[in-house]
Amino acid sequence: MVNSLNFKAIKFNSSVKLKPLLISILIGVIICFIPKPNMVPRNGWYLLAVFIAIIVACALGAVSLGLASFIGIFILTCTHIITVKTAFSSYAEGVIWLIVCADCLSIGITKTGLGKRIAYNLIKKIGKRTIGAGYSLVICEIILSMLIPSSASRSCGIVFPIAKSLSRAYGSKVGDGTEKKAGEFLMLTALHSNLISSSLFMTSSVVNLLAITMARDLGVKENITFGMWFLMALLPSLVAFIVIPIIIYFLCPPEIKKMDNVKELMDKKLEELGPISKSEKLMIFVFAIVVFLWIIGNKINLDVTTVGVLGLIILISTGIVSWEEFTGKKEIWNLLIWLGAFMMMAGQLNKLGVIKWISSIVREHIYTKSWMLTLIIVCIIMYYLHYLFASNTVHFTALFSAFLTILLSAGAPTIVSMFLLVNISALSSGLTHYGLAQGGVYFSEGYVKQKKWWFVGFCVSIAHLLIIIGIGMLWWKLIGIY
Template structure:
């Protein structure tokens, strides 16, 4: 029986069955629909006998929300309203579900159920599952072919490739060996002390160098020492070391506006919708204490779940490293210039992927790297398929209306409870949603929904922008949740289910810490 349960064919059939079950579940039609493109409300006059306009719920020029007067029968459904809009002449009227689940969103949820099962159980390689994201989205008519595959070469994917290539260069030049030597001299031969030092150090550094770059550098520093210590893949010690680094860098990325795209998107959307600007130093003032608290806490949780084997010791490094070589200096110079260009994106406007690839080109031209070094050492499956598939899935979640449906379903539960309850609700929702979509996309999707709620509640919208920029750092349930998870997974030292196991513990713990720090620190600063 156990052999059958573990067989690939059985697990694949179970995944498809799960998707079929989701498709057979009843779909909530809802009673409210958003109409856009009806500038003079000519379309509304044709449906006013069946739908009434929701007072005070206009969402923009030519946009408004209507509600079914008698929410029964086929003439009061979203499909009927869309059919009417499609046949309406003269304007490009669009209809979207507000408190109901569209047929497209339901198909997306069926796809999501299948994919989550495949990611957790791993009956097939994760890279193949990531490729199937695009396939399933097209087959189930959630998005078209171009929309499904374009994210696989998204600028963020290119940027992640740059970070991985930089890590290869640092390893080849010997800088990661130098870093490892420095940490071992501080930690001795203790695996636990070494992991805490490198994870917390790079976790906090990820606030200023992007979490993907930080975790890449950390892993190529750890790997030679892990091999020398005889730490086997999939052992508790290997899981502790790898996942600690990934989680720490994810948490650290919330500390500044350059730590991750989620922070920049949150700040940009806040200014776009309210005119309120959070400066670089403002973000540090409000969010850096959260990073300082959650980074070591994340490592501590992983330690409790995957306690390392105390009998394993790192090798003693008695030999002197020696002076810096010319190759090391050039490597550090090129990568440092790339980091500076990333930090100053607001001034020159070049995307991180562009300045990152300039750095890669410089490493090739100076002879630090050869193409074979990149080709042989870069995890192409992770760089292209897992990252790209995650972005494609996230964009489809927004495009299908599934994310908006759950947001509209969830957020009314926290209305009227003051800023702290609203903050907690948005934080929990953001942390959960960001596991199924890129944290940048999660922040971009949720902020337009919650900013009006904050204004209605009399809460400073800055609170919720900071909330999403920080809470979406806790993508700790799935490998595709964030770049650090996927980068760490690409080295095959743990299974995707291991992330889920420790993430189920880490996510609530870190959310509680985040909310607690906000309640105390922001009160001191006078933000709330």
């Protein structure tokens, strides 16, 4: 029986890269044998080794986030670093199930065609000039960020195909030397507007909700509501939405400034969609209810997760989304698996004193008497560390807790510190073409060369830091956040 097995035929799954995986394992083992600090218990040190190994594996693309999470849970439980109960404790967090429920909304938005209808109508109104077409993509992202809680879903599933169609309508195609007619500008504008919109609403991105939970694990007691989040994001986001496309326009000037037939093109697209359907109207109604309850939920003691469950129930009960469609969307369950594991590890690192130890080391090197100066330094460091990460989520998960602890110990305002770090993690994703999933999608289309992408990303980063720290801090002071 054993002899009949062909061991030579056994190969690693194509999604597993052996060399990067071995490198990450080696790094984890080396950390285990490094003498631990006195203030960190042995289990905490081993947990840090496993966590870093997982981060490295994900950053190198050795394995998927889901598989990395299971590997981490297996190692941590079989070595008794943590108990099985602790390993799966974060799957009981409401925020994870809020994300699952909210993603059901995105299925409805996409399935009914409501997202495309909104986008086509906007482009029809203001897309005659190339700069206007760019701003139509910006407005699409703003509206869709209210409707779809996944930045990757709304970008890759709705806005990217529209940006590609627009580029071709301007006569800008890949491979024939016409990329700079409009495609280069439109692709970069669409991508960067997605990054800005990710922090506009509390539910615009998974990371926003994750930040609230991780901050609570660090002992943060201040509660940030849906309305407070939007109010804080309003002015800096609005400025960024206006300024960033202009910067990209000057860095990547489109060769075609105007297109006369955009109205006819969008009319054709709308004609293909047909008149607004009953399912679209019902989708609008359901979404309005959910957003309204999210806004007033804090006043009527209604948890945001409970509201998300209500939205899911209505969508499935009315047939807008079938149970099979909901359970069959693998992205939701992939997200649930790795997010629960990462939340658990981040929480345990804090509980075992690892985050406190890391923060004390970093604080020694960037100590200043001014919490404002410390905040600026931390934000800059976190922003440009994204060059080392191939995932926004991995970047955020690896750095958020440590940097938030540093800011809080320096006396920086709690809500401001948390909100800034969330924004920095999202905005810095545009530095490179590999900084997040949708970046890879836009880059792989071929309209933007790597050198230009990185150049624009760096120039835009300066504007983002000035806006989010400069204008942001003034705005939050004005509205009484600190």
